[in-house]
Amino acid sequence: MALTISHSAHASMLAISRDTAPNEACGLLFGNSSHIETCVPTANVAPDRTRHFEIDPAALVAAHRAARDGSGPDVIGYFHSHPNGLARPSAIDAASAxxxxxxxxIVASEAITCWCDGPDGFEPLSYVVAQG
Structure with a gap:
């Protein structure tokens, strides 16, 4: 699958992750199956935010509800950071998928990698950052 990420969404994920460290940042991705248009940070409600993330369930439910009723954009995925790790899914990510x-x-060390959470596990996605 060819994926593009808007310049603003890409820059926001990096900035949010930097600003949240040493805790894991997390949030929602909006757009369509081939383009991430925007990202919106959410509260990380995990008990140990330095090692795990859990998107605020109220924010998640509200975003899906708005997408369903047409008052909001489609939720196409999620982002989070690994402040002390690699930009790839962890064993905990795989168990939570x-x-x-x-x-x-997934953001780590100023790098972003993208993955499709498919029936056989995470598959890497290549992407380009759309200019403009």
Missing amino acids: ASDGRIWA
Whole structure:
């Protein structure tokens, strides 16, 4: 799958992750299956935010509800950071995955990698940052 990320979404994920360290940042990705248009940070409600992330369930439910009723954009995936790790899914990420085809963007060391959460686990996605 060819994926593009808007310049603003790419820059925001990096900035949010830097600003949240040493805790893990997390949030929602909006757009369509081939383009991440925006990212919106959410509260990380995990008990140990330095090692794990859990998107605020209220924010997640509200975003999906708005997408369903047409008042909000489509939720195409999630992003989070690994402040002390690699920009790839961890064992905890794999255990938490829903295998629903959504995009996961993972930020670490000023790098972003993207993954499709498919039925057979995470598949890497290549992307380009759209200028403008």
